[in-house]
Structures are given as structure tokens and as C-alpha cells.
Amino acid sequence: MDIEDIKNKISSGGLKFTHQRMVIYEAVSQTHSHPTAEWVYEQVKENNPSISLGTVYKTLDTFVNAKIIQKFIDTNGVMRFDAVLEAHSHLYDKETNEIRDYHNHQLETLIKEFFEKNKIKDFEVEDIEVVLKGHNKQKIN
Amino acid sequence: MDIEDIKNKISSGGLKFTHQRMVIYEAVSQTHSHPTAEWVYEQVKENNPSISLGTVYKTLDTFVNAKIIQKFIDTNGVMRFDAVLEAHSHLYDKETNEIRDYHNHQLETLIKEFFEKNKIKDFEVEDIEVVLKGHNKQKIN
């Protein structure tokens, strides 16, 4: 993702474009690891030593509110961030606390159709997430 | 749930039966509100003024490890507890932060079968949860 794309992304959220916002967005969007605020800070501070941790938190929150990234709380209660906005599920590794994306259109369709047929009385569904907890299989070498 | 049932439940987890454990388990099991540790503490301290908040946290954690209750982290990062051990889904109200249970055997079967047919390479699934976020519908009176 080049600077122009990032600039467009940030502006599309109605936000001012700043250098720090650029490097923070870049850090989040170039990883699939669903980073914590702390991780983003560590990535970014090396080339931007003046940046403060508080600003990273605040900037990530601003991005979430502008809907250019999304956040979720992991099973340990820590905020994780994701530049991919499309609905997808997560695989939580109970042992390593790693989180992986899981995309399956068939599953998404299946569930969406299920809830279209089975409206929940008194509840308007806005987001559906499937959370899969387990562990990575040992590779037998 | 009477005292004998609670005693059996606690003993079934290999834990010593104590008065405080009884009242904590009772508080969790008599509510459907998916209580926080703080809520349990408030419920329990009125008739047990000597109990400490730290003990409530510790006891709830002990119950989780003994698998007699379960916990999850809500969308604000706060631990919530549930005496119902069977797999079920949760409805999160984005506006009020209320959490409701959602049981549907058809959905559970659908998803279980989906993942039996679609094994995830390198990942052993242990728990599956469907999280539904939305809001309660306004009642038109």
C-alpha cells in the first residue's frame, strides 16, 4: 500500500492526513497478526521516536470511529486491530494467543441465511462473528 | 438450586466446599445477566460483609478452572461469567452493553456439521461461538 492509497484511506474517513497517522495505518495494514496498540507502537517508534504511546492508542481509536480499521477484544481482554473491514471470523489459538483470520463465503452465507430465516424477536442483528477457539495442530516431522 | 446441589457442583470440580464458594456460585447461577465479578461481589457482600473483592475474583477464576462455570470477555474487555456450560451464543446489545443468551440447536448443528465437512488445515477446533452484535428493537407502544 503506497502513500497515496493511505492518504486516500485516511481522508475517506474525514480525517486530517498527518505523517503519524500514515505510519500507524501502514503498520496496521501491513500485518495479518491483528496487532495490539503496544505492537503498533513498537513498530512505529523506531523510525518515529517522538511518537507517544498515548497518541498511538488515540489514533487507532480515531481510525476505528472513522471506520477505516476495526477493533475487537481478544480472549484476554486486549484490544486488537484489523485493517480488513470485511466480515470474517477468527481462529484463536488457546495456547499461543495467536489470532488468524478465517474467511469462508459459504459459512458467511449459511449464517446470514440462517438469521434471515430465523429472525430474533426484539433484536436487530448488525454484525455476526464466528469465533473458533482451539489450537494449532502439531506438525509431525 | 438448593444447597445440596451447589455443594455437589462445587465438589464435582474437585474443590473444597466453603460458605463463600456457595454464595458466589449461587449468585452466578441464579442470574441470566452474565455477571461481572464486581456484580457478584455486590450481590454477595450484603449478607457476607467480610468477603473481599479479591476473593470473589479468585473464586470465580477457580470455578472456571474447575470447569463448573465458564467465562468470556465482553466487547468492552470485561470478564463475564456464566453457570450454563452448554455451548450457546450471545447477543450483545451495542447500546446498553447487555448480553443475552441465544440457544438454537439447529444453528449449533449447522455450524458443527459445517466444520466437520470443512476441516481447517493445521487447526484443531475445540469451541465455536457465534457472536451477534446489534441492538434491541424499539417497541412501538
Place this chain on the structure above:
DNA sequence: TTCCGTACTAAGAATCATTCTTACTTAGTA
């Protein structure tokens, strides 16, 4: 029934992820 060992508990300090506060900086528009 008594004793004893180990698990349980109190209370407040410590921890950690995150937010707040206040003052300074800067992007972008007029």
C-alpha cells in the same frame, strides 16, 4: 472427637492496558 495439613480467604498493594489532561504543534482552508 480432635488434630493437622493444605486449601481458602482478607486486605490492600501492584499490575497492565487504556484513557485523560493540559499545553504545545501543525494541517489545511480562506
Place this chain on the structure above:
DNA sequence: TACTAAGTAAGAATGATTCTTAGTACGGAA
């Protein structure tokens, strides 16, 4: 170019939770 409102720094504050140390009590064995 000037101005203004948004953005940022830095460290204190917050809140949920865990830890530490010393005292308490359950339950099994004698």
C-alpha cells in the same frame, strides 16, 4: 499568509484484575 481546529506529547489517572503475606477453616485421618 494567517488562523483555527484538529492532532500530538508526556505523564498522571483510571479501572479491572492479580499478587502477596498472613491469618482462617474444611475435611479426612487417627
